[in-house]
Each structure stands twice: as C-alpha cells, then as structure tokens.
Amino acid sequence: MIVKDKKENQSVYGDGPGDRDIQRHTLSVLVDNEPGVLARVIGLFSGRGYNIESLTVAEVSKKLNQSRMTIVAIGTPSVIQQIKHQLERLVPVHKVNDLTEEGPHxxxxxxxxxxxxxxxxxxxxxxxxxxxxxxxxxxxxxxxxxxxxxxxxxxxxxxxxxxxxxxxxxxxxxxxxxxxxxxxx
Amino acid sequence: MIKTVKAKTKKIKSPLGKKLNKNHNQTMSGAEMVIEALVEQGVDTIFGYPGGAVLPIYDAIFQQDKIKHVLCRHEQGAAHAAEGYARSTGKIGVILVTSGPGATNVVTGLTDALLDSIPLVCITGQVPTFLIGNDAFQEADTTGITRPCTKHNYLVKDVNTLANVLHEAFHVSGSGRPGPVVIDLPKDVQFAEGKYISKAKAKTHMYNPKTTPDMAAIKKAVALISKAKKPIFYTGGGVINAGPKASKDLTAFVKKTGFPITSTLMGLGAFPAHEKQWMGMLGMHGTYEANMAMHGCDVMICIGARFDDRVTGDITRFSPNSKKIHIDIDASSINKIIHVDLPIIGDAGEAIAAMYKEWNAQKYKADEAALKKWWKQIKDWRGVNCLAYEKDDKIIKPQYALERLNHFLQKDAKKNKRDSFITTEVGQHQMWAAQFLPFNKPNRWMTSGGLGTMGYGLPAAIGTQMGNPDGLVIDVAGEASILMNIQEMSTAIQYNLPVKIFILNNQWMGMVRQWQELLHGERYSSSYTESLPDFVKLAEAYGGIGLRADTPDELDDVIEQMLETDKVTIVDVRVAQNENCFPMIPSGKAHNEMILAADAEQFDKKLV
Structure with missing residues (x-):
C-alpha cells in the first residue's frame, strides 16, 4: 500500500476566492420568446455555478414576441456583474437590467x-x-x-x-x- | 501497392445548378437553400460526413460544383478541419454532419471552437419533425446537447425560416467574439419547399455586439501607457481574430513605443518573433523573461487575451504592482478573473488602431530612461536562458528536433517561397513547438488552446492545407495524440494533401508523465503508451509516406526528405523518453515561482 502524505492530497489549485460579501440582486431580462431561451438562461446559471433564488418568466409583448424574466440571483458583486455580462452575451437576450443596482424598484x-x-x-x-x-x-x-x-x-x-x-x-x-x-x- | 479503383461517379447537371444565384426570391427545397445560402456567404469548402438525416443536403451537394465537400473520416475530424481552415484563412469554417452520433461526435470540435473563439457554422441533420422526441433512430437532442458548447444554436422546424436562420448563423458566428453556431435541420424540412431569402434581405436579428471602443477610455489608456516605466504588452488570440491588419497595427504600435511584448499560446504570430521586443510566450510553460516581466511590470496592456488560469498562475499574486489595461470584445471577459484598472470593450483591431493614432496625435514619447533600465532588467532575465536543455549526441532531444525543423523551415521558406503553417496536438510537444518555433505572421499557428484537445492537429492540418493549397503544413504531434484522429490520414490521401506529421515520439503521454513525476510522487499511472503501432508502416498502409529518425545524425536527412514529399507523410522521431518541458509554473504558483530545468530535482522534494 502506498502511504500518502496528507499534504499531497490537497489540490494544487488552493482555495477558491471565497464567499464574502454575498448580495442579492434582482435582474430584469428582456428576451425573445423562442423555444429554448429559458433553457439557455438556466444552463448558463448551472454551467457557471451561479445561484438563482427565483426566476419568473412570461410573455410581455405578443407583437414583438418578447418575454421578460425576473431573476433573483445571489453572489459577490463581481459574480453578479459576471451574471449580467454573461446574460447579455446570449443571442436571444435583448436587455439586462440590474434593478438592485440601477435604483429604486x-x-x-x-x-x-x-x-x-x-x-x-x-x-x-x-x-x-x-x-x-x-x-x-x-x-x-x-x-x-x-x-x-x-x-x-x-x-x-x-x-x-x-x-x-x-x-x-x-x-x-x-x-x-x-x-x-x-x-x- | 494496392491499386485503388475510383468509384464511377457522374456529375449530373441538374436544374439546381442553373437556379443558383439567379433569383434569390424563389421557391426551393430546404436542402437547396442550404447550398444557396452557403454560396451567398462566400463558402467554397465544407467538411463533413454523410448519414441518413442529411442525405437531401448531400444530394444537393452532388448536383452543384460551387461548394467542395471534404469527406473526413470522423465528425470530430471534420470539426477540427473546419477550425484549421477557419484559423488559417480568417473565413468561417463550415461543417455538415448527420443526426445522433454525427452530432454527438462533433461536440468536442464545437467546444474546442467555443473556447478558442473560432467561427464555425455546423449544420446537423435531425430526424423528421414529427419524430422528434420519439427516440427515433439516430435521434439526439442536438440543440440541448450543444447549447452549452456553442455561441448559439437553432432548430429549424419551418422551411420558410431556414434561409434567414442560415444567414443569421453566419452573422452570429463571425461577429463580435467569434464562435461556433449549430443549425439542427430535420430531414422533412430539407425536403420541404419554401421561399428563399437572400443574404441582403435576411434579418440578422438584433445581435450587434459593440466593436468600437470608447474613445475617452482609449485616450486614458494611451496616457497611462506613455507614463509607464516598466510596461509590457500582453496580447492574445483576439488580435489574430481581428484580422491581419490588427497584427500589423500592433507591430507598428509596439515598435513605436519600444515596449516588450509577450503573448498567449493563442496569440503567437500577431507580433513577429524575430523582432527584438519579442519576449516569447508567457504562462505555465512560457519563458522566464516573459513571466518575470509580467510579474514585475507597472503597466500591463492586455489586448484580446482573457487571463486564463494557464497564463495567470496564482491570481492572488498575479502581477501585484501593475496598472492593468484590458481590451476585449467580450464584456464578460473583463474582471472575470483579474481585476483591471482600465477596461475597454471593443474589437482588438479597432482599439489598437485608435491607440496608435492617439499616440501619434498626442506626440507621446516613452520614458526612455526608465525603459532603458527595464530592458536591462529584461536582459538579465533573458540571460537565464530558460529554454536551455542538455544536448545529447546519441538520443534525439525533442527540443533539438524542433530546432532542426525550424532550421529547415527557414531554408524552405527562402528556397520554395512558401509559407509554413504549424498545427499541433496537445501536450509537451505543443508547448515545445510554442517555445522553439518562431511565428512571424498571424494565422500560421493552429493549436487547441482553451480546451486542449488531443487529436486536434492532424485534422486541423488538413483544413489548413485545404485553405492554403500552396502552403507547407506541418502537424507537430505526439505519438499519443496523433492516434486520437489517425483515421484522417485517409482524408489527406483522398484529397492529395501533402500534410507532414512530425511526431515527437517518446512513448509516453509526456505531459501526464511530467505531472506524475513532479506532482504525484513518480507514480506513472496509465501514462505509458504500450503497443504503439509502427508509424512508418502505418503511413504506408494509408498510402502515405513514412520516415523515421532514431538518432540525432539521422534527423536532418529525414526532415529534408519530409519537406520534399508530395503526399501525407508521417515522420516518427524517436526522442528522449524522460524529457520534461520547462520552464513550468506549477498550478497554484505565481509567475515568479517558475521552475527551470536546473531546479527540477529540488522541486519534487519541495512539493511532494
């Protein structure tokens, strides 16, 4: 049997950035109402390890075929910023507003x-x-x-x-x- | 030699040939729309593999002669070939595969393209719409599977939306930060007749990423650059993706400032390696001088790179005393890993041009005295001679093999007036190639950076050779990686592609072995490649040429022979088995904690 030093089993990557200063932000996301758009958003959160507290979605404009998602997400300020930019990167996403950041709501x-x-x-x-x-x-x-x-x-x-x-x-x-x-x- | 009998295929002139390009607003089948849209998008070569669910498109391909289809031997090969084609030509690579296994096989290539920001459009066949969700034969949820590994994807259920989707896919793939786009196309939609919409009339959604940088930020950045005492340019694949002009402007700007420049693995070639200001690649296996300069700089100008963990090492100790300027087309790259002081969102090419213009307009001058001191420091770091290795006259050192290869490539460039293109697989040989082969032009270096896909090099070389028929294309390979897509030898034979495969054969998965030696107590678990094929015979079995070099004195002759061949050629270079790739920043260490070849012995005692 190979006896391993305890230190050896530790990840060489060390600890992550930690979870100080966790905030709760409400994001309002205007999206095309097309199949798969919800899966894209949810996949983004699970794939990148972000936390969703709640998510609601429904069509808001029949004419423009658009839906609005309200996402309550929790994370450090830099994670929240990442979430916003990552959402903006999705092709069917038109606009992302961080309501918590932008003023009273x-x-x-x-x-x-x-x-x-x-x-x-x-x-x-x-x-x-x-x-x-x-x-x-x-x-x-x-x-x-x-x-x-x-x-x-x-x-x-x-x-x-x-x-x-x-x-x-x-x-x-x-x-x-x-x-x-x-x-x- | 086996005589190959060419299958008798007769080109049948069909109405499609005449229909193409005449009137864009007419009715045609979905399969014909695919061809029509590809032609309109300027596509002349596609890579693929047929199957039940894409037969209508293959039928349309058969009946036209504007688009050449390259039959690869595996869908993953097709994807990497399209990547090699895209990266060496600057065009969008196109893949055509069938449903189910065709689509799942292409996933590795798509993920590779996503991480390296390579523009691809991949058309996958799908079972007919009325069978979707029924676990039909060769059905897979392609849009579901590819959602996280593409920039965007589509499932087209109505033939009348198809033309628009095709044009939009090209727009999405190529604009902003480029990436792969999948169009999943059910078989009944390929058969159905619908109205074609021309490229000019297509609505390309509202996907219009910002490419023009904020001028106020550019002004601030240039002012900051002009005051720098210990500056460094750190550039990446974004500069290559911005087109050849971006590389030209970068070279001019960097030369004007007189600053040192380093680049990521993805960005090699944007700044000519023969220039004095070139410091070599940075990062885990980057040069000592580049990493030390990154650590010690006071102003870092990051253009089109994304602070990958293989570049930064320990982020808490990454370049602690510098002001950082970060230019990136993707807002989500900014402050993702490293907090920067001056973010600029925009196209690398536009930003470089704007900075250069501003530098000249304000008549800025670099701080000569400070810069002189900085260069003196860099000279000392260079003096460490971090890429030095122990020479051996009996065993071929892999570094020596690459030095000789480089020597003959320079000779060949002069003699035959041709450009050389290097692709690689993934592992030690890839890092050595990045260290020992100089790149003086963009789009000459194709390697799997972000995903690190073994098996990338040969198909990428095939795609590169398709896009550059007169170029000299060499896949620097390892014996383990090459076996992952060795079947593409057939593709190279079929299309007469004289790709050279330069295998640095050490009989180990070298990088795995290196980590096991340094970080896992020399327990070599499953990293020895037993039962290797005879690569010379293997090459011959495919109809190619096989060469071998066992000792250093055989090497030059073999390389020279390789450069003269007109067929796909495997060169089996038997290299030292236990050579490690240095310098190396172990994961979790900072830039100034590199281990050099000389430190290696003490190193494992320190860490393990």
Missing part, C-alpha cells in the same frame, strides 16, 4: 397557501389572513386557500404565521419586479 410575489383545520385555528387563520390582506379564493368546511401578494419578505412572514395554523401546501411564483418612476427600461 418594486418587487412582488404571489403565493397560494392551503390551510387545513377547524375550530379556533380556522378562525385564527382567517383573522391573520385579513391582517396580511390575503384573499380567500377557495374554502371548504375544513380548509382555506389564501392568495397573498407582496414582497418576498411579506410572503415569507405570512407563511410562517400559517404553519402552526395547519398549512399543508404552498405554491409561490417567485418575484416579478419593475423599476419605480417614469423611466422605461
């Missing part, structure tokens, strides 16, 4: 939350939902489905509240975002 997320229960818990659930301005969109004698809209933090808070009250299921959309003011992006 609003971000909204929608969640559907199913809560099952009876008696006091049920009453408490609907009371809390009212505080969060969540709408009831379906109900049975033993369950509710709430629709809640707001910032990611608000949705998080609402869900946390619903857990002890019998929450059994959630479906979240991820963030959609747009810049404030009259500027067009």
């Amino acid at each position: 609003v971000e909204r997320e929608l969640a559907l939350v199913k809560v099952v229960g009876t008696g006091e818990k049920r009453v408490e659930a609907i009371r809390s939902a009212d505080i969060f301005r969540a709408r009831v969109i379906d109900s049975t004698t033993s369950s509710f489905i709430f629709e809640v809209t707001g910032s990611t933090q608000k949705v998080d808070a609402f869900i946390e509240l619903m857990v002890p009250l019998g929450m059994v299921n959630i479906s979240r959309t991820g963030a959609a975002a747009i810049s404030r003011g009259s500027d067009k992006i």
Whole structure:
C-alpha cells in the first residue's frame, strides 16, 4: 500500500476566492420568446455555478414576441456583474437590467397557501389572513386557500404565521419586479 | 501497392445548378437553400460526413460544383478541419454532419471552437419533425446537447425560416467574439419547399455586439501607457481574430513605443518573433523573461487575451504592482478573473488602431530612461536562458528536433517561397513547438488552446492545407495524440494533401508523465503508451509516406526528405523518453515561482 502524505492530497489549485460579501440582486431580462431561451438562461446559471433564488418568466409583448424574466440571483458583486455580462452575451437576450443596482424598484410575489383545520385555528387563520390582506379564493368546511401578494419578505412572514395554523401546501411564483418612476427600461 | 479503383461517379447537371444565384426570391427545397445560402456567404469548402438525416443536403451537394465537400473520416475530424481552415484563412469554417452520433461526435470540435473563439457554422441533420422526441433512430437532442458548447444554436422546424436562420448563423458566428453556431435541420424540412431569402434581405436579428471602443477610455489608456516605466504588452488570440491588419497595427504600435511584448499560446504570430521586443510566450510553460516581466511590470496592456488560469498562475499574486489595461470584445471577459484598472470593450483591431493614432496625435514619447533600465532588467532575465536543455549526441532531444525543423523551415521558406503553417496536438510537444518555433505572421499557428484537445492537429492540418493549397503544413504531434484522429490520414490521401506529421515520439503521454513525476510522487499511472503501432508502416498502409529518425545524425536527412514529399507523410522521431518541458509554473504558483530545468530535482522534494 502506498502511504500518502496528507499534504499531497490537497489540490494544487488552493482555495477558491471565497464567499464574502454575498448580495442579492434582482435582474430584469428582456428576451425573445423562442423555444429554448429559458433553457439557455438556466444552463448558463448551472454551467457557471451561479445561484438563482427565483426566476419568473412570461410573455410581455405578443407583437414583438418578447418575454421578460425576473431573476433573483445571489453572489459577490463581481459574480453578479459576471451574471449580467454573461446574460447579455446570449443571442436571444435583448436587455439586462440590474434593478438592485440601477435604483429604486418594486418587487412582488404571489403565493397560494392551503390551510387545513377547524375550530379556533380556522378562525385564527382567517383573522391573520385579513391582517396580511390575503384573499380567500377557495374554502371548504375544513380548509382555506389564501392568495397573498407582496414582497418576498411579506410572503415569507405570512407563511410562517400559517404553519402552526395547519398549512399543508404552498405554491409561490417567485418575484416579478419593475423599476419605480417614469423611466422605461 | 494496392491499386485503388475510383468509384464511377457522374456529375449530373441538374436544374439546381442553373437556379443558383439567379433569383434569390424563389421557391426551393430546404436542402437547396442550404447550398444557396452557403454560396451567398462566400463558402467554397465544407467538411463533413454523410448519414441518413442529411442525405437531401448531400444530394444537393452532388448536383452543384460551387461548394467542395471534404469527406473526413470522423465528425470530430471534420470539426477540427473546419477550425484549421477557419484559423488559417480568417473565413468561417463550415461543417455538415448527420443526426445522433454525427452530432454527438462533433461536440468536442464545437467546444474546442467555443473556447478558442473560432467561427464555425455546423449544420446537423435531425430526424423528421414529427419524430422528434420519439427516440427515433439516430435521434439526439442536438440543440440541448450543444447549447452549452456553442455561441448559439437553432432548430429549424419551418422551411420558410431556414434561409434567414442560415444567414443569421453566419452573422452570429463571425461577429463580435467569434464562435461556433449549430443549425439542427430535420430531414422533412430539407425536403420541404419554401421561399428563399437572400443574404441582403435576411434579418440578422438584433445581435450587434459593440466593436468600437470608447474613445475617452482609449485616450486614458494611451496616457497611462506613455507614463509607464516598466510596461509590457500582453496580447492574445483576439488580435489574430481581428484580422491581419490588427497584427500589423500592433507591430507598428509596439515598435513605436519600444515596449516588450509577450503573448498567449493563442496569440503567437500577431507580433513577429524575430523582432527584438519579442519576449516569447508567457504562462505555465512560457519563458522566464516573459513571466518575470509580467510579474514585475507597472503597466500591463492586455489586448484580446482573457487571463486564463494557464497564463495567470496564482491570481492572488498575479502581477501585484501593475496598472492593468484590458481590451476585449467580450464584456464578460473583463474582471472575470483579474481585476483591471482600465477596461475597454471593443474589437482588438479597432482599439489598437485608435491607440496608435492617439499616440501619434498626442506626440507621446516613452520614458526612455526608465525603459532603458527595464530592458536591462529584461536582459538579465533573458540571460537565464530558460529554454536551455542538455544536448545529447546519441538520443534525439525533442527540443533539438524542433530546432532542426525550424532550421529547415527557414531554408524552405527562402528556397520554395512558401509559407509554413504549424498545427499541433496537445501536450509537451505543443508547448515545445510554442517555445522553439518562431511565428512571424498571424494565422500560421493552429493549436487547441482553451480546451486542449488531443487529436486536434492532424485534422486541423488538413483544413489548413485545404485553405492554403500552396502552403507547407506541418502537424507537430505526439505519438499519443496523433492516434486520437489517425483515421484522417485517409482524408489527406483522398484529397492529395501533402500534410507532414512530425511526431515527437517518446512513448509516453509526456505531459501526464511530467505531472506524475513532479506532482504525484513518480507514480506513472496509465501514462505509458504500450503497443504503439509502427508509424512508418502505418503511413504506408494509408498510402502515405513514412520516415523515421532514431538518432540525432539521422534527423536532418529525414526532415529534408519530409519537406520534399508530395503526399501525407508521417515522420516518427524517436526522442528522449524522460524529457520534461520547462520552464513550468506549477498550478497554484505565481509567475515568479517558475521552475527551470536546473531546479527540477529540488522541486519534487519541495512539493511532494
């Protein structure tokens, strides 16, 4: 048997750059609505090891055949910059805006939350939902489905509240975002 | 000798021949559109391999004589041949392969082209649209597989969009930072009739990458350059890709400043190696003077290079005291690995021309006194004579073989008035070729840089020879690499391509062996190439010429013979088995921590 020195097993490349100063950025990406465009973007993130927190996409212009993706990505400032440039390199990508970088913007997320229960818990659930301005969109004698809209933090808070009250299921959309003011992006 | 019987093929004149180029807005089949668009894009040579899903296109090729199809013996070979063609001519290389295995075999070539920014358009056949997704015979998700290894790809499902896609593919491939583009073309679309759109009328998307640099940044850069005390130019493949004028302008600008210049593996030839300012290649196996100058400089002018890990070594200790100017056409290359002080996004050629103009307009002068000191320092570094090796009169040293090759290439250039083109495989021989062969013009050096693809050299040499019929094309090879695409010997025979294959045969995967010796405690795991073929007989079996040199005194004669042959020739040069390639920056070390041949003995004790 060959006995190896411990040091020998270490990579000669040393450690990576580390993960100090992790930021969360919201990118708004205007793309051609063509087959494979989502796969291109996702492949870029997985292939280069970037982290996505959420991604939403839908067509925004039938006439121009364009979709807008809202991507919430996390990484160091240089990684975020790389993500932006790498996205810009894709042929079907028209425009990439880093909303976090470019100024004030609003971000909204929608969640559907199913809560099952009876008696006091049920009453408490609907009371809390009212505080969060969540709408009831379906109900049975033993369950509710709430629709809640707001910032990611608000949705998080609402869900946390619903857990002890019998929450059994959630479906979240991820963030959609747009810049404030009259500027067009 | 075996007499080859030429298959009887009769060129049938078809209506297609007449149709071509007459009226661009007419109905034709998808297969005919492919030919028509290629002709309009100025393509005269394509590389490929037929199969079920591309037969309609092959049928169209048969019925015309504007485009020459080169039948390679493997799709990977076709891809590398197209790369060699593209790199030596500056044109876009075109590949045609079938679906499934045809497409998957081409993937290595596409990835190679992506990493080295080589413009390619690859047309892959696909099963008919109604069979896609059914696991049909020879079906593969080609667009899915090639998405991460192409600049862009298309699946064409409607024949009426085909012409536009073809033109757009050429536009995307060749503009901005060049790269490979795949068009996946189902068989029914090749048969279907549709309306052709001419190049002039095609909408090439809104893909218009920025090529003109910001003039304010150029002004700042030139001002910074003029104040430099210890400057260095560090140039790369971007200068070659920007066209021959970029190399000319670079040479003029560098000569005017009097600064030293080094280049990456990809950029060799942009600045003539015979000039005094040339420092040799930098990086892992670069020269001592180039790496030390990079480490010690105060202003670094990086043009069309991307701070690859084989160039930078340890990035935390990379050129610690310099202001860095980085010119790149790809914004994502900037600040990717090394933080730079002055980024300029634009075409290398345009940026060099603008800088040169600005230098002259402002009547800038380099700091002569400081520069003199800098050159004195460089002279000391040069004095280390980092490429020195121990000569031997019984065994051929690989470096010696390349020195002799270079000697006869210089003679040949004078005598036969022809340019020589060097391709390589990947490994020690590749690094030695980069160190010992001087390149004085761009587009004369074809090597797999980014991907490091063994088996690249022979097909690339074939593509190079197709593009430069009068050139002298030599593949500097290793005995392990050459076997990876040896089947392309047949291609060279079929098209009468007098490619020379100069094998530095040490019977080892030399670079693997070197790393195992230096970094893995001399445990030579699977790096000895047992059961090698007799390369002389192998060459003869294909119908080529085989030569061998066993000792140094046989070498000159063999090289001279090789240069005279009119057929593909393998030269089996039996070289020293244990020679290592130095200088070497081990991974994770800085530029000033190179090991030279003399240090090697102590080195393994230090690290392992």
